[in-house]
Amino acid sequence: MPSSDRRESAATAAHTSTAATGQSGGVQSLERAFDLLERMADAGGEVGLSELSGSSGLPLPTIHRLMRTLVACGYVRQHPNRRYALGPRLIRLGESSSRLLGTWARPYLARLVEETGETANMALLDGDEVVYVAQVPSRHSMRMFTEVGRRVLPHSTGVGKALLAGSPPDDVRAVLARTGMPAATERTITTPEDFLAALEHVREVGYAMDDNEQELGVRCIAVSVPDSPTAAAISISGPAGRVTEAATDKFVPLMHEVAEQLSKALASTGSGGG
Structure with missing residues (x-):
């Protein structure tokens, strides 16, 4: 399946499911986090929360919580202008x-x-x-x-x-x-x-x-x-x-x-x- 189709499928599952796990039996928060990382990569590696919300369909509070976790783990970093970029641990x-x-x-x-x-x-x-x-x-x-x-x-x-x-x-x-x-x-x-x-x-x-x-x-x-x-x-x-x-x-x-x-x-x- 092309990567764009995989992302759309993951985003749809993440947006419509309210359970703690995704439709495939995986952990929904992980599915959402990886979907956001791929969207950041497609956008050139740096995005704002509103851009991610628009492309993923996820609400801003959910994206903010996920990005905060990714920042803490070193997979994303936040710039002074409050935009987010892919982090060095991904290298x-x-x-x-x-x-x-x-x-x-x-x-x-x-x-x-x-x-x-x-x-x-x-x-x-x-x-x-x-x-x-x-x-x-x-x-x-x-x-x-x-x-x-x-x-x-x-x-x-x-x-x-x-x-x-x-x-x-x-x-x-x-x-x-x-x-x-x-x-x-x-x-x-x-x-x-x-x-x-x-x-x-x-x-x-x-x-x-x-x-x-x-x-x-x-x-x-x-x-x-x-x-x-x-x-x-x-x-x-x-x-x-x-x-x-x-x-x-x-x-x-x-x-x-x-x-x-x-x-x-x-x-x-x-x-x-x-």
């Missing part, structure tokens, strides 16, 4: 979650390496940046290597395009305005209009390509992981002489298959399955 949780996500992804990336011969990566969208959370290297002596934890801007990478392809154009423009569009190579896309056109092409063909845009001589193919708990993409990268148009036609169906398998594995893990 440790996010870093641990990213490491686990990378660990779960490695067997699927290993299959990509086995069948394509090229380096496979997994990346997440963290704020306005792309962060690599997992990699399985190619066995070729000439191969691509990206450090796990490396952060890059989305406009010059295949994974960045795959991650942003489903976003509204205004949201994409806002990201580009905040990050800028520096040229990593002479092939890097450096205008919002050209980048939006590239995203339209991604939606048409079902995959993203970095063609010498991050590093000359290197091509990268990327696809998004459907229904991921956080925006995620997988990619393969290698020398342009090996990652050819013919190779792309062969690799893309495999990448979609692996992305679907990874999506199911993450959903199973999140629901307590094996």
